[in-house]
Amino acid sequence: MNSISAGWQSVVTSEPNGVSVSIAGMIIVFVSLVMISTFIAALPRVLELLAKVFPDTDTKAAADHDRVAVAIAAALYREKYGSSD
Amino acid sequence: MDILSQFIETTGFAQMTWGNAIMIIVGIVFISLAVIKDYEPLLLLPIGFGAVVGNIPFVANMALGVYDDGSVLNYIYFGVRQGVFPPLIFLGIGAMTDFSTMLSNPKLILLGAAAQIGIFLTLIGALFLGGLFENLTFGIKEAAAIGIIGGADGPTSIFLASKLAPDLLGAIAIAAYSYMALVPVIQPPIMRLLTTKKERLIRMKAPREVSKREKVIFPIAAFLISALVVPGALALLGMLFLGNLLKESCVTERLAQTARTSMIDIVTILLGFSVGASTQASNFLTGKSLCIFGLGATAFCVATAGGVLFAKFMNLFLKDKINPLVGAAGVSAVPDSARVVQMVGQQEDPDNFLLMHAMAPNVAGVIGSAIAAGILWSILVN
Numbered sequence: 275m276n277s278i279s280a281g282w283q284s285v286v287t288s289e290p291n292g293v294s295v296s297i298a299g300m301i302i303v304f305v306s307l308v309m310i311s312t313f314i315a316a317l318p319r320v321l322e323l324l325a326k327v328f329p330d331t332d333t334k335a336a337a338d339h340d341r342v343a344v345a346i347a348a349a350l351y352r353e354k355y356g357s358s359d
Numbered sequence: 360m361d362i363l364s365q366f367i368e369t370t371g372f373a374q375m376t377w378g379n380a381i382m383i384i385v386g387i388v389f390i391s392l393a394v395i396k397d398y399e400p401l402l403l404l405p406i407g408f409g410a411v412v413g414n415i416p417f418v419a420n421m422a423l424g425v426y427d428d429g430s431v432l433n434y435i436y437f438g439v440r441q442g443v444f445p446p447l448i449f450l451g452i453g454a455m456t457d458f459s460t461m462l463s464n465p466k467l468i469l470l471g472a473a474a475q476i477g478i479f480l481t482l483i484g485a486l487f488l489g490g491l492f493e494n495l496t497f498g499i500k501e502a503a504a505i506g507i508i509g510g511a512d513g514p515t516s517i518f519l520a521s522k523l524a525p526d527l528l529g530a531i532a533i534a535a536y537s538y539m540a541l542v543p544v545i546q547p548p549i550m551r552l553l554t555t556k557k558e559r560l561i562r563m564k565a566p567r568e569v570s571k572r573e574k575v576i577f578p579i580a581a582f583l584i585s586a587l588v589v590p591g592a593l594a595l596l597g598m599l600f601l602g603n604l605l606k607e608s609c610v611t612e613r614l615a616q617t618a619r620t621s622m623i624d625i626v627t628i629l630l631g632f633s634v635g636a637s638t639q640a641s642n643f644l645t646g647k648s649l650c651i652f653g654l655g656a657t658a659f660c661v662a663t664a665g666g667v668l669f670a671k672f673m674n675l676f677l678k679d680k681i682n683p684l685v686g687a688a689g690v691s692a693v694p695d696s697a698r699v700v701q702m703v704g705q706q707e708d709p710d711n712f713l714l715m716h717a718m719a720p721n722v723a724g725v726i727g728s729a730i731a732a733g734i735l736w737s738i739l740v741n
Binding site for chain 2: 279280284285288292293298299306307308312313314315317318321
């Protein structure tokens, strides 16, 4: 029993107090990661709003890909079946 | 003849102590684990060989050892002593990490925070132990440096130990890397003990697709948030997020490629070798080192349990349940602890793929342990 109390004494009499450091440390870790988590959760909605002002380059690229695919399909169709004009 | 007998006295055979012999055997065991068992070979092999090199005795006046000013090993060890190597490793880790799963399911980040409890409870444990045994007294700086082993992140452990407890650096680094190598042995029993079969069978929703914009914005924003809250983590997190930005921006592929291949490999060799060489028997074979190994194991177990239990706690409030096994990946040890989650999950249900989900708390754990190191350094620097 004495040794347990000696051990505990060394925890609480350290400078700064070991328990306070641990509790404060754990809280700050949680707060930091909760802030990052909240930011990430909000990010898609923020980007959705921003996309209206600044269109996503990925969307442009996708649209370009679609146009290229349509052009290739049209060229192949004409080559196989001749022009419908 | 005199010269010959004088020379014989200078040989390693003549000066070998039991301590040196034991440490050389430990080094060979590390090399064997790396080669035969494939346990963290990239780390254990250079550390093991470093331990062999560091324990060859030499004449006192020759500047050869890690702790001798002006020796080659001392110059290499500079990167460890001054905390240069860990941020460089973080740069490489950032350049090879995909944060997509974390971005698609941000609540899993909290598991990475919960697992850091191992660090702080071990800090208390180290101080407590010091009160029980007079010759094992640890100051609070030393206790914090020991506690960080629970973050399961070798570079972070080395970084904090170099700042707060340079005398214990060798033992802390070896303990951290040893336990990281032993993740597949340490974690599964704790995970099974703390979960029911029904919980282990939980299937999680597939992660959503994450846009390139989110991936590019994330490292900048996450760095600003974490570094402004904890400036002490600036060096580690700055390099981690720079590496990730190099990767995700897609405009610096050459730099990202170098960071995640050649550079991290070079730094890993130098770091592993010099940490191994710092385990000279006279400094390493002490009661404190044994105590550090014991506390490190406790830290690892508590961190694993913290992640699993917090996942169970979150399930009380969530509609889409989390498989609590995923919480065990909150300890950093990327990607080994995520692989362990996958392995344990598939033992219950071979069609349940938890790896992607486990990567989220896993990378959050890296950020969490760096933040914890920054906090401890900030509080205890004076």
